[in-house]
Amino acid sequence: MALSIMIYIFSGLLISASLIAFAIVSVKERRITATLRSIILVIAVIVGWTGWYFLVGSETFWLFLPPVVVMSGLVLFFIPLGQIKPLAIGKITERVDERDTVFAREEYLPGSEKYDRYYSTHPELREVDDRIRRLPELLEPGGRYYDEAPAGSARADFREIEDMTSRVDGKVTSPPAPADPDWMTAWVKEELLSARADEVGIAKLNPMYVYSHVGRGPEPWGQPIENRHKYAIVFTLEMNYHEVETAPHLSITRETARKYKQAAVVSINLAKQIRELGYPARAHIAGSNYHLMLPPVACDAGLGELGRMGYLISPRLGARVRLGAITTDLQLQTDRPVTFGVQDFCDKCLKCAINCPSGAIPSGPKTDIRGVEKWALHVERCIHYWRVIGTDCGLCMKVCPYSHPPTFFHNLVRAGCRRSSFARRVAVWGDDFFYGRKLRLPG
Ligand code: SF4
Ligand code: SF4
Secondary structure (H helix, E strand, O other): OOHHHHHHHHHHHHHHHHHHHHHHHHHHOOOHHHHHHHHHHHHHHHHHHHHHHHHHOOOOHHHHHHHHHHHHHHHHHHOOEOOOOOOEEOOOOOOOOHHHOHHHHOOOOOOOHHHHHHHHHOHHHHHHHHHHHOOOOOOOOOOOOOOHHHHHHHHHHHHHHHHOHHHOOOOOOOOOOOOOHHHHHHHHHHHHHHOOOOEEEEEEOOHHHEOOEOOOOOOOOOOEOOOOOOEEEEEEEEOOHHHHOOOOOHHHHHHHHHHHHHHHHHHHHHHHHHHHOOOOEEEEOOOOOOOEOHHHHHHHOOOOEEOOOOOEEEOOOEOOEEEEEEEEOOOOOOOOOOOOOHHHHHHHHOHHHHHOOOOOOOOOOOEEEOOEEEOOOOHHHHHHHHHHHOOOOOHHHHHOHHHOOOOHHHHHHHHHHHHEHHHHHHHHHHHHHHHOOOOOOOO
C-alpha cells in the first residue's frame, strides 16, 4: 500500500480512536449526551474520510486536505495565540461592610433592632429583602427541591460549623519561635495538603479585602473589624463532581456543607498550631465567621481567577471548589497571582449567564466595582432563587466548562485554553456540542 494512503488511513484512525476514548471517559463521567455525540462524530469521521478518499482518489495532493486541516487546528489549539488579560484591579477605595452583604441582611428580622437600624439608613433595600425573608429558609421545608434526608445532613454540618466559631482565634501565650520563612511556608502547605486540601496559596493580605464591620456571627453587630494580619493562607477543597452534577437539587448543598465543615476543621487546626509557635493566627470559617472576602484573596494567593459568575476558577478544578483561609503574622513566602485565560474564556462562553434561572449573572460587559473591573452579580436574585428552591442551586458551577474533572482530555483542553484564544473559542463550541448549551431545569 502506498505510504500516502497509509498516512491518510492512520490519521483517520487516530482521530476516531481519540473520539472513542473520549466516549468511554464520558460514560465514566455519566455524561451520556457527550458519549452519544462522540459516537456520532466517530461515524462522521469514518464516513467523511472514506468518502473523501473515493472522491479525490489516492494519487492526488487533495487527499491530504482533511489531515492537514486537523493538524493545523491542533497546532493553533496549542500555540500561544492572542493576549491573555488579567482581571483589571485599580485602586480599591473602600472596604465592604459585612452588614451590607445579602447573607447578613437575610438575618435582620422585622421588628428587631437590627432591622430598624439597618433599613432606616438603607430604605431602598427593605422591599427586596422582605421578599426574600418571606420565603422558606434554606434547608427548611417549603423549598421546591426540599428533601429531608440531605437537608438534615447539611443542617447538622452547618450547626457543627457554628459550634466551632469560638475556636477560630485564641491568645498567643509563648514567645515567637525562630521562623525561617521558606521552612514555614513548606510546613504550612504540607500541613494543609496532608489534611486533604487540594491546593494551597499564600498572599500578602490586602486590607481592602477585609470587611469593615461585623455583619453576622457572635461578634457584636457593627463592630469595626481590625484584622491587621500580614498574610492570608488560602486553600481549596474539591467538591465531588457527581454531587455537583445533581444541582440544583439538595445533594449539592449537602456537599457544600461537607466541604465547609472540612475547611473549618482544617483551618482551625492550622491556626492553633501557628499560635502555638508564638504567632497570631485566625481561621475564617463559613456560616458567619469570615473577616475577609475569600475569592479575591484566593486570586492574590495564586489559586485561580474570578469567573463571570463570581466564583474562583482554579486552573485544575475550575469552579468546583470551596475555600478556606487562615490569616496570620507568621512570615511566609507568597505566591503570585495566576492568569490562564479565564477572562477571555468568560467573554466567549456565557454559559453560566444563559443557564442561571434567576438572571443573576450578567451576560454583558464588566463594570467597575470599587476599583475592580468585573461582572456584577445580582446577588439578591440569586439568594431569592435559593430560597424558592431551598438549596444553594449551584447550576452556574455545574455548567461551567472549567468544572469538568481534571482527567486527560479535559486537561488537554485546559492546556490549550491557557495559551491560545483559538483554543478558547473551540473549547466553548466543543463544550456546547458535547454537553449542550442550555440545560433543561428539573421540574
Ligand atoms: S447559584 Fe444559581 S441562581 Fe445563583 S448565580 Fe448560580 S445559577 Fe444563578
Ligand atoms: S460558565 Fe463560562 S462564562 Fe461562566 S464562569 Fe464558567 S467559563 Fe466563565
